[in-house]
Amino acid sequence: MPGLVLNSISKRYGDVQAVDDVNLQIEDGEFCVIVGPSGSGKTTLLNIIAGFTKPDAGEVTVDGKPFTHLSPQDRNIGMVFQDIGLFSHMTVRKNISFGLEIKKSDKNDTDKRVEAIADRLKIGKLLDKKPGLLSGGEAQRVAISRTLITDPSFFLFDEPLGNLDANLRMEMLTEIKRLHLILRKTFIYVTHDQEQALSAANRVIIMKDGKVLQEGPPREIYNNPMSTFVAEFFGVSPMNMIHGTVLPEEGGSRFKGAGLNVKIKGYSPPEEAEVTLGVRPADIIIGGPSAEDGTGTISSLELLGDKNQIYLTLEQEKTISVITAPKVRPGLEKRVKIKLKDNKIFLFDRDEGGRLHP
């Protein structure tokens, strides 16, 4: 049974179409990450779910009940913001208990719940401090604790870790994932950092210019990008994109561009066409007996320990990145032959960006 449903949601700010006819179903207990570059409408969408922004068109329902007309106060949502927004004049304890105190709950019960939540998020020692004395990570823990106390039906995270440094970010992300495992509630998490999306989500929703470009489990999006944008944007190492032409031939077709000459199996275009070839850095093999797809010059080499990151310059000054096992270490400025893994080659339409193959 679908939990949260967004039905044809649109929102316009002046000339900017912030959210453009978005349809989504987010099931109970999902960890759903909305990812996209800044200005893609992901925060607007989150604010529409939270009730801070009224959509121009479309409706939000939760378990079939209309939600759109409710004010944020009545939605029973937990939300964590990038700018945290701890109540600076209250102690941490008061911050956490705020959600219960305004509902005039029993004092003893409130105290017990505050202690329990503080223990769970390891901030028991901070309870009597004012927010001004907390570090970024501690403040974010308090902000999360504060949302837990009212036992909301789902949680929204608006770039919650944007202000933290890299190490702390991973630590807090692990914490949030752990929380999701314990609570089994719906988490909707907005970020522009696709690395976070990849590691945390059950489902990723990729947005651009107010539209949902693709959604699905992170693995699937990684292995099966539907457009050049998704292919380049999603994944720790972005896909290499090489412009060229594809020519029909016996048993498939042949791609030519930037000095590459690659046999494409299973794709037979009716005629010659301008395309973009996409291939992940890890799906390019350097050297070996069958390396006859093209030749490139090693322009830079980064030894990362568990892998090597190599930049190859092809013809027409096109540079692609290749990830190899640590033992593959060709010398700089050396010309090498490469092979693209047959079943890992994507072809995209040059103008529209849509996927042609596979």
Added chain:
Amino acid sequence: MLLPTNIILLFLIIIPTILVIWFSLVNFQPTFGMSFWEAKFVLLNNYLKIIMDKEFVKAVIRTVYISLICLGVEFSIGLLIASILTGDIIGKKILYPLLIIPIMIPPIVVGNNFWLIFSANGPINQIISIILNTEFKVSWFSHPQYAKIPIILSEIWHWYPLTFLILFSGLVNVPASEVRAAKILGATEWQIFWRIKFPKLKGIITIALVIRMMEALKVFDVVHLLTHGGPGTLTETISFYLFKYGFKYSRISYISAGAWIILFISLLGFSLALRSVLVRRNKNA
């Protein structure tokens, strides 16, 4: 170069202050025909005399009374308008300058306008006549009970923009993220105001009240223009009392002592009020 500033300060503040201290300790009246340095030293005699003067004590109590009423009403109006204007309302940009016009009008204009409004044949009496449907003709400025009303109303009208401006700037600076966080936790607008905004405004409220109280305690112009302290001495404020004794009866020493007493009481009150703000600041840091 601080020298020119220091010279100006010397003439404007330090020398007059020393003179007023001297005046308050001697028995000096320009009408005696002697210079002030020849006047007889009487120690605290002037202070004792003015404290024993019932008219002075009444003027002090009356001034505090008028000030507190003005302060309370101005604060409420200021806070109300400020809260309304921080919300999403249409015509904000027009309302904002309109609402602060009174503070920019010179006191003499305010006084004259209120004198016209409250005069025997003025609009106030006419409006009340229409509402009551009988002839209503009170001479406001010479009525023993009502004479304070035009003074208080003109003060409120003239000065509410000050509290409004200060409170508005305070409200605008309440972080939007905290308000959003409170909303999503289920707080009503009322709760957000009293639990989030108001506690953050405490300091600025104290400062607004202190600034306004300082002004209110000095109220002189409207009294002078509207009632002249009358009927009898029933609307005399501290400033008006000191003005009357000093410049009509030439009792310079007497009013100097009075001025020092007022200054001392004000300093004590205001420093206590402000200390609570400063202590709170330090705790938060």
